[in-house]
Amino acid sequence: MTMRHAITAGFVPLLDSALLVAAKEKGFAAAQSIDLTLVRERSWASIRDRLAVRQFDVAHILGPMPIACNLGLSAPAPKMIVPMALGLGGNAVTVSAALWRAMAEAGATADLDARENGAALRRVIDRRVGEPLRFGVVHPYSGHNYELRYWLAASGIDPDREIDILVLPPPDMGDALAEGLIDGYCAGEPWNTFGVLKRGAHLATVKAAIWKSSPEKVLGVDAGWGEANPEALAALLVALHHASLWCGDSRNHAELASLLALPAYVGREPDLLLPALTGVLPVGGGAVRTVGDFFVPQAKAATFPWKSHALWFYTQMVRWRQVAHTEANRQVAAKTYRPDVYRAALKALGIAMPSASAKVEGALTAETPVGSSGALTLGPDGFFDGGRFDPDDVDGYIAAQSR
């Protein structure tokens, strides 16, 4: 069969490359007449560079990165759009056995509660003498960096002065922890499960506890390619939508874990990949906890590219002094995410989609039906500290956080 579209997508071997992998392996791409080539990369810098020189048309990428590229914070900086998210959540904060013991003595529990365990970490730091604790994150422009900093700051810990935050490749984090080079890390899966099961680490909290239903990886599209190939892009979004339905169905979790375990993809045993899919997580010391909405590939409009997500990432770039806040920069961030492209591509499927392009993040405390069809529910999407982000009041949010 001759395919109408040839698309090359870069990805990093992580659990949340699932939608792209399923689109290829389960035939959802082929069904849209797409010859989808997936190319594995070992750094986000490499993904960005290959997008910039058009070796990739699209890529699995950290949600804040296309915004950083469009703001010119990173070079070479391909102009990018984000017409779809690749799921919600999926990260965790993992700490060394030694730090966990200290946190447990200070009141932390295995229940992954962001507030309690953040307070325990605060007490550990109060008692600590000598070097600050060191935490690894995967990239400066990552959900990991921002959610870790958010958690620390809301727990009364200054992420700049009281913690040393450094960037490490995720596959090295477990070893760095075991060797005492770092005390904790915030990474995606399977690297938290790997740390817990293979390196004696303990989960402190999870992204879903810090900010429920929060954005993570997205489909980054070379803007020039997207403009020149609107049909191919729309076909890809349809394929990824079908892939998300398949990934979101619990009956497929075992098969998805086996697919991702293949050497061409994540290349780690299925046992390390399954916990993130089921939400039944080994937290350390043999204990297991079930986390609702740990990683959400489909439900709750998980693939919708909310402008409020883009703007929240932008506020954190400003908060941590990666970029100056100007009206022009705010607009660049908001325009990077393209719910209009998402809607246009998926309209013909007749599925329930959010009618708004942005929402007040943290406003939903329970699962809430939206839209007339009632087929779509959103939330809860709360921050653990009760914070709210109104995308119409970026100035106010930035001002409040700079205090």
Add this chain to the structure above:
Amino acid sequence: MQPGALNVLVIDENRIRAAIIEEGLRDAGYAVTVVEEMQGLARRIAELNPDVIVIDLENPNRDMLESIFQLTRAIQRPIAMFVDKSDEASIEAAVEAGVSAYIVDGLKQERVRPILKMAISRFNAFSRLSRELEETRSELENRKVIDRAKGLLMRSRGLSEEAAYALLRRTAMNQNRKIAEIAQSLVTAASLLDPGAPDPGVKT
């Protein structure tokens, strides 16, 4: 200004490739330091204070390296991403070759471009070398399996070495396959028919 005034840091986990690049840059008169160890990289960069950093594109530590550039307290001078933002062709050539380079902000492009060119050509030379090595290796393995197939034919059909080879070649031509493939099939088949024969999967 003499090129020797520029200080180049090469970060490469592949020692052979690092040595090839180092040699080229040194011959061109640059001061070169090679770093293979990623631990304590921020401190090393602060100590060395390089004008240009060359790193292989596939290095998983590039995100870490770029984050170091953002921490102004870790380095004395700000470092810009990638040489020559304005010149798309040179970025493309670098990505094709698998090399990435960073320069101290404000350094003149004319001074840096020869370094990037050199790195690109040395990376390409290394890739060619690796490819040739790989070809030589598979050539050697092919020869071994053909020798074993010849031996089998000589023993079982009483052929001379020349006749055994001619038979393999004729069969390969008739089936439009490579001699080594025919030889491998024969060795595999022989081992299945005779359990005492050496395992064809074991490379001797």
